[in-house]
Amino acid sequence: MGDLKLMKGNEALAEAMIRAGCDAYFGYPITPQSEVLEYLARESEQRTGMLAFQAESEVAAINMIYGAAGCGRRVMTTSSSPGMSLMQEGLSYIASAELPCLLANVVRGGPGLGTIQPSQADYFQSVKGGGHGDYKLIVLAPSTVQEMVDFVKLGFELAEKYRNPAMILTDGAVGQMMEPVELFDQMPRRTVFPEWATTGKKPGQERRYITSLHIQSEKMEEINHRLQAKYKKMEENEVRYVEMNTEDADYIFTGFGLGARICMKAMQMARENGFKVGLVRPITLFPFPTKVYNDLGARVKGILDVEMNAGQMVEDVRLSVNGQTKVEFYGRMGGVIPSPEEIYEHFIKTFIEGGKK
Amino acid sequence: MSEKTFVDLESEIEGTVTRESICLEENLIYQKPIDTLIDTPMHYCPGCGHSTAHKIFMEVVAEMGLQEEIIGVAPVGCSVFAYHYMNVDMQEAAHGRACAVGTAIKRVMPEKYVFTYQGDGDLAAIGTAETVHAANRGENILVIFINNGIYGMTSGQMAPTSLAGMVTTTSPYGRDTSRQGYPLKISEMLAPLPGVAYVTRQSVHKPNNVKRAKKALQKALQYQKEKRGFCMVEIVSNCPSNMKMTPLQSNQFVEEKMIPFYPLGDIKTPEDK
């Protein structure tokens, strides 16, 4: 078993990166995630030789990720909302060239320069594409510092399994909070690189090249078909979510990351007051756990979706439920964190009192 | 432009050069490198400097025995397909980001040789930040910078390096420096940075210039081997199609208009560092 430590979310993420045998990190400072690069700058090179590199911008950082991933290295970058917006062009290239890499977006309130307080308003950007063209990221949503650690390992595994960028979509609160974590043991950095990596032409073999350019539309459509087939495989094999108290539930609270964590408290309050409320928390936002919502939609009286945004994941919940039951939304925006009490009150107002009319 | 027409120049050349004289050993400017250049027709317009630059650079790579040791970065621009011609491992970067991509490749494989190959729009407009910072960090990479004073791939718009008064599709009345800025001398701009080891400006519009450009590329890779720092070989070049000129006229434009503003020669060598 690994070490047990009390750690801040961002630092736990950085520690997990080193332990996962990551080869290089490229990033640019932005609150609330600057601790990641600071931690790595202190630790990584001395411990494993892992490169911790401060780029001149997020635009440069994501293209450095492209370059190093193209050499078959295990690479990661982190940022927060405005910086992640700058990375979208590069991400689209990475997805198209099918380069594995891991990103973390420690989301802050927007739009614009916004605020440095936690938010979940980058769901659409992360899950629906963000950059240009038809592509998908594998998106993991941690709700605890422990999951920040676990999802680094999982994120690298999935990214490499599918040759696809993966993202940890978290927020400023999970990034900044301290919790006890169990760390996995140090994994070795790899010494053998994938057969597609540009590591210098091998004698007697064809040269390798990394590109996202296919001028012939038929060829580009073929690439798109290949990508779509890959996304479908992810939908079949990689859906992850947590269900609580759903067996006897009349109502479901749902949300991701920190939002779901607050919903848990609200669910307990509802249970204490005699309402049979359960909870669904997606861990993979893409692939989305469509089936669990569809199944529950057929038998519960209503679903309350809670997010720290204006209502983004709720669109996917509604598509999954497909009109079988009522789906309501409650959200706070701009860096405000909802309290369990206000969620509970909203539940009473919309489903219990509203339902009586 | 001189008064001589293309036809005049052609007949002048024909008078002095025969097939036999071209093939004499001392008259060979470059040969097609067998191993490092892929045997396929290039998509470049007739007379374009890109194809000459590709050939001499691949010749250098072959002569120095670096085919298995070098990784290249292609830009967005006319040379976006460089990896279809250069028989070495390559990555195609987003527009302007070649120096960021090249930085990462070199940082994760410091024992390998890394080059980027970029046009003036790619390097001196959208990618200025990446270029300046790679240079300032003294990244031990070679940047081959093809300065043709125009956006070739997108069909002839103004580049940051377009000459004052130059007519392009987006400066149809000539580049007005009071409104569209001055042509940017990137090489002179980068040379003073302490991380920069070698900056030279060359051309490939005449046989002697081709030979000199090849030497410069050789030197740059030698400096990379010696870990001297950032090296850039600028090649002042032409764009016959978008300059709406014959290949010969466009080379004459390089000679008479471009080179006076972008003078050839070393701007910084490791000895000056």
Ligand SMILES: Cc1ncc(C[n+]2csc(CCOP(=O)(O)OP(=O)(O)O)c2C)c(N)n1
């Ligand atoms: C982000 C982005 N913006 C714009 C373009 C369109 N574009 C492609 S090539 C190019 C300019 C190329 O000019 P240059 O770098 O001088 O190279 P040349 O084609 O002359 O060799 C532009 C603007 C693009 N591909 N990507």
